Amino acid sequence: MSVRRDFLSQPAPENYVAGLGRGATGFTTRSDLGPARDNEEAIKAAVAKRQAQLGLIKDGKNDLDLDDEDDGRYGDPDNEVGLFAGGIYEKDDEEADRIWKEVDDRMARRRQKWREAREKAEREEYERKFPKIQQQFAGLKRALEAVTEEEWANLPDPKDLTGRTKRARQARMQRFYAVPDSVLAAARDQGQFGTTVVEDGTATEVNKDGTVTDFAKIGAARDKVLRARLEQQSQSSGIATAGSATSIDPKGYLTSLANASVGEQSIGDIEQFRKMLKSAVDSNPKQAASWIAAARLEIAAGKPGAARALIAKGCQHCPKSEDIWLENIHINDNRNAKVIAAQAIQANPHSVKLWVEAMKLENDVRSKKKVIRRALDHNPTSEALWKEAVNLEEDPADARMLLAKATELIPESLDLWLALARLETPDNARKVLNKAVKKLPSSHELWIAAARLEEQLGEGTKRPVMKNAVKFLAKQNAMPKREEWIAEAEKCEEEGAVVTCASIIEETLGWGLDEDDDRKEIWMEDAKGCISRERFHTARAIYAYALRVFPNSRSLYLAAVELEREHGTKEDLERALEKAVEACPHVEAFWLMLAKEKSGEINEARKVLARAFKQNPDNEDIWLAAVKLEADNGHVDQARELLRTARQNAPTDRVWMRSVAFERQQGNPQAALELVQDALRLFPNAPKLWMMKGQIYEDLGKIELARDAYSGGVRAVPSSVPLWLLYSRLEERAGNVVKARSVLDRARTAVPKNPELWTELIRVERRAGNLSQARALMAQALQQMPRSGLLWAERILYLEPRTQRKALITEAIKKVEDDPILQVTAARILWAERKLDRAQNWFERALLLDRDLGDTWAWYYRFLCQHGTEEKRKELIAKCVLNDPRHGEVWQRVAKDPRNAGKKTEEVLELVAQQLGQAV
Template sequence: MTWRDFLSQPAPENYVAGLGRGATGFTTRSDLGPAREGPSEDQIKAAVAKRSAQLGLTESKDDDNDNDDATRYQDPDNEVGLFAGGIYEKDDEEADRIWKDVDDRMAKRRQKQREAREEADRLEYERKNPKIQQQFAGLKRALETVSDEEWASLPDVKDLTGRAKRERQARMQRFYAVPDSVLAAARDTGQFGTTVADDGAANDANKDGTVTDFAKIGAARDKVLRARLEQESQSSGTATAGSATSIDPKGYLTSLSSMQGAEQSIGDIEQFRKMLKSAVDSNPKQAASWIAAARLELTAGKHVAARNLIAKGCEHCPKSEDIWLENIHLNENRNAKVIAARAIEANPQSVKLWVEAMKLENDPRSRKKVIRKALDHNPESEALWKEAVNLEEEVEDARMLLAKATDLIPESLDLWLALARLETPANARKVLNKAVKKLPSSHELWIAAARLEEQLGESTQRPVMKNAVKFLAKQNAMPKREEWIAEAEKCEDEGAPITCRNIIEETLGWGLDEDDDRKEIWMEDAKSSIARNKFETARAIYAYALRIFTNSKTLYLAAVDLERNHGAKEDMWRALERAVVACPKVEIFWLMLAKEKSSDINEARVILARAFKQNPNSEDIWLSAVKLEADSGFIDEARGILATARHNAPTDRVWMRSVAFERQLGNSDTTLELVREGIKLFPGAPKLYMMKGQIYEDLCQLAEAREAYSTGVRAVPSSVPMWLLYSRLEERNGNVVKARSVLDRARQAVPKAPELWVELIRVERRAGNLTQAKSLMAKALQQMPKSGLLWAERILNLEARTQRKALLAEALKKVEDDPILLVTVARILWAERKLDRAQSWFEKALLLDRDVGDSWAWYYKFLLQHGTEEKREELVAKCILNDPHHGEHWQVIAKDPRNANKKPEEVLELVAASLKR
């Protein structure tokens, strides 16, 4: 009887695979067979007739309606019954498309609201059910600030193995106190006792005749205890590597260098020794493992063991330079020479070993002998030739060696340059020409040739850099413009200014087209050189740029500024002379030149006369001539120039200068006559009205002064200083109500002027209405939240000291770059005795705006109390150079007729003395 294989037997009837374990069967299209054909025409007619009969009989029955609804929304792609054989035509497709558009339109009507609602629900769900990744997102971002040192100082992970294993390891590492008898027995093992004990032996003698030395026993016990304590103290920072089987010897070399001179615990050294021994045994051909092992023994104080290890390493790795060098360093000079000889015998091509062998020799002759042998084996080593040249004391011998070296190594730039420096000028040219043929792409050779011509004084006759640019361009070896600038700065540092200028002249325009912003690029290059204190290079850049842009005002101003700050007076005069010739219509150059020459009044007059020819009706030149004559004491000449200027250049500035000149001299009648005439000619000049009112105030004619200011504010309602003078006049006379009314009118005329708001707040504060002042301040800050003047007034005069820091923080967020606010910060830090920070804020204010005289005065007052003499002198020099003209306190003193002829440093002292903290 044959038994069938189980899998080959047919399945039982109604068998469903997996039914016993709860699986369910399923039916596929292959089980059903092919799809049925649609109904025939007879069937369709019968179905229609049957349907009509049903509709007529069951029209009022709800159950039948439900059945009809069930078939109403059937799938059009899977029709059954009556429409099973229908054809899908274009009309059907058009209808489906229209319905689809309607569905899409309805879906989009509330799409934004629906998406917003879904997004809100999602965010709310994520907020209530945050993921672990989101919970630690802030901590992950904080890891960006962790430095490498902090990472390295993180403690190691604790041992998370089982409790039994931890206890077993703790028992293995546990130390016990050893009895003295055991230590003494171990010490005396194998020794003979030479003392005989009597019956009345001392207490420290044993029965067997041995004597216990408690001092040595205590020392041994202290040594064991110290080792244990050191191990415990360092266990937190030392990795537990008991289970490690391999290490990185190269990385361990670095760690050993930091271990030199440091006390290591016995356990650590032994552990490292085992690890390195494992590394050496597993791969004896790795030199780094031997070096690490030797350095470990050296750290442990076992020099002999270190030498033995490194000697074995040299036997296993004879082709390694590093291991031979380590062996040489670990031995004394005599043994080191023998080792060096063996190392060179194994590696005759090693330059490092030859150089190390040369350093082991004490006398120069022996060193030369070693280097020459090295050159026999390595004739093309540039490093060996340099060592050989450095050993030569005679120039001729060094020259011969360099000549031989350049023949053997023609591609060495350093050797060619060294040979050129040692040769005579005539031969140096030949050497450099020969070097250029060997190294055609080297621009350093051309620079060396240019410096040689500069030393010989023939740089103008031999345009080396011009030829260099042509040659390097043909060779496609032209460096970038930035590299040429770096080479020029290098020549400047090494004392070759002519070569520096020649490099800039021939290469600054390289790679730039006329379409590029060449002027801006060159100005940036010059500023960068000035920032690096390379003034000769910057001077050459400006000179080249001015040859291209001959009439550029900005370039001439930058060049003059360079000479003023970093050059001699003669250089500045020459720069200004070139400027007035190139730009004769630019008045500022004439004025600067006349000011620089003001020490010689005749020469200054000649300059101004030349300026008059080029600019006959320039009020600036007229006023400069007046200032020159007045400062020199020629009053009548100054008055005559002003009269001529009023006739030839009748401007409001000329009339104001005339009025101010007569006022300074104390001629009240002439002053009033001039100011009346000026107002008739220039009724829209607010300064004339202000000067008229101030003149009447000086004469104590308050009614006339009030009339002058009242007329002025009606004629020029936009003049803020005139409103302020009018209000202060009324307040000084005790009419606070009138002063308040004037300021209210002023705020209507100029609503966005913070000076008017501050003045009104001060009027209320001085009148004792602090609540009203605070209310006005709140309104002012609503309209002008970025006014540093308003914030400074609020912080210093309206709020308590305890609120200053919070207000300062708020003000600094809202106000951008306001010197008044920065000075306020400095003053508050000064009051809190934070002097270094206060000084830095004063300097920030000066850098932000150098024309505000109040900033200079506050900083000078600060330095008078807490600064050095050098710092004060530096500040005064900078103040003179910048010549500030604005500031609430500065203008009051600078424009006082009594201070008309005072210099900026004198005005600075007066303003600083008038300031009150």
């Protein structure tokens, strides 16, 4: 056998580097470079030889030339050398940097929209391609509802594969041994103890391990903690002492005792902290923080005397520390505190905090003034001391003299200048502010104060203070950002300076923006932010400025009108609408809103509509508004004449429909029938005209003619869902359920995947008593339209047992999150379960989703009639009138009934609530 060396005796492999596997790096030693006494040529030769071995010598030229200097590309720009070594960062450089920064910011804002849109699209695409595990298995989890209990019980047990894991291998390696009885006996006796009473009457505990516990010391420590708590409570408001009697509020005492920090710390902890702080003080007696901590510990432990002694000793070691003197003053009574304050000031005559604390220790104003004046002798340039001195003066003249002296000594103090300007007369205040501007040329607060002064004098609109301010600050390169100016305007509005607020916005809102920016959108966002912070005057000023830049902007005028409607007076709203109709005379919406605001005065409303006719002679909305105005005020003949003229000048289907509806409301079915016949010859594809024709025949009791009208309507306009519904309901009311079902089947063929048609078919089957067929149709409908809130509501409320409603509504809301019909359904279920607060929250949520759905308002109103207050009902009615809902399954049927013509929104709300109650 050949003799083989062991591992450590074998030679290392070629190119082996020790520690390379652990992340170690190589290094060069002196042996690699040669002897230290070699000259420079020898060192260079050694380095070249070493690099040649590494393959770094190419074509006879050394790539690592020791004589080459560092590449300038890797230099520090903040540590310039060479040409720029002596450069100075001047104002021109600062201005250039600021301009380049503004350019970068503007370019970033311009690209922000596109960048955010691109990121959003990428994120949605990623989520679509790589859905979460929860989303992938959502359908499988829902399918587990169909698993029966027997199938669950027959599921096979999983195999035990833990034997292959590392933890299992380690468990197999463990070995267990039998435990001797002596170990078990020792463990049993470990928690036991014996109590003996010695001759002196003290109780001790003798443990099995030989230690002894003295119960007397434990009791003394407990008494000490209680005494400390009582002393601390006596210093607060919990204990009141009168003579020799002490009264304790039990409730207050227990509350404060629960919050006391001493109660949370044991005596052993306090002793440990005391030793640690004593060691810190002894090791470094010049550190004031250690002395302060030690004194506070004694205060917490209920030893104020020891705390005073410690802090006094600390003051001797740290006489120049303000904090330790202040702590000493605070833990002593007033008499001793004055002596300590005098010693502290003697050691620190230029400490403002100590002078102010000494002033607070005095009881009378005269003594306070004396202390402050002595303090000013030592610290004449302290702004805080001058403010304290001014606050002590009761005479404005004396305060004015002090402020004049203070501004001479501290000309850079903005607060002192503003205070002096407030105390001076208006003429002198102007002089003071002018002088302050010279001392503080970069302060915009002084210019705002000057503008507010002019506003107080009634000359805010005459003197262009803010205009001059912008020019001056721009020249000084001290112009704040536009966001800061808006904040200053809001502050002025909060303090009642409305004119100054508007002046600030007028002069600074366009600062930093050019024509390339989306200025209109930016200003509208600024105004919305002000409205959210309830700064309506600032928002009004922003809209006014934006409208001067964009005088014909319809969106800006709409936003301004909405602001006045929500937060302004009636006069402000009318004024805004007058400006809107002058700037945008061809926008009929402004004319209609202005006429509606003046509807209480019919003559003024007529004048508005007459002006609107001149600007928009053939506009059907204005014609119909004039008809509504006359009809609501009882002028039937004038309304009929206006409609006749409108059919000649603006012959649209809406005008003809309004004419037919007007005659139906006046109780003239024959005239309405003639009008609708004429209208259908002109507009055969208008579904509402066919519906009106059928409804007129129904009112007259001519069912066959009504059926022919609906049948002709669905042939002419097969895509009209309301027309199909009216046709089906006519057949159902006539007792022909089969024909109604046939009509709805044809409708679903003409208009596929329409939830209203499916819901009506399901209701036909349900009203006919075919619940099984209704459930089968519902399953088909939800398979085609799983995100229809109308279908889910119909299934939950009418096709499933009451016990399953909660589970179904939870599943439906997961699939259809923002559907107001489902939200109302959830509220009705909670209402039935007497969970009124939660039901009210769901009603509120449904209103936030869609304020135009009248059925939601009616259900909520019905709920409040049973469980709400009168104030809440009035608030809901006011909101409903303000939003003026127009849609809803029951709401439209009630509101468009000719018998309810002319009823106000609150009356329609009452009628719809009653019908909903009958439907339940």
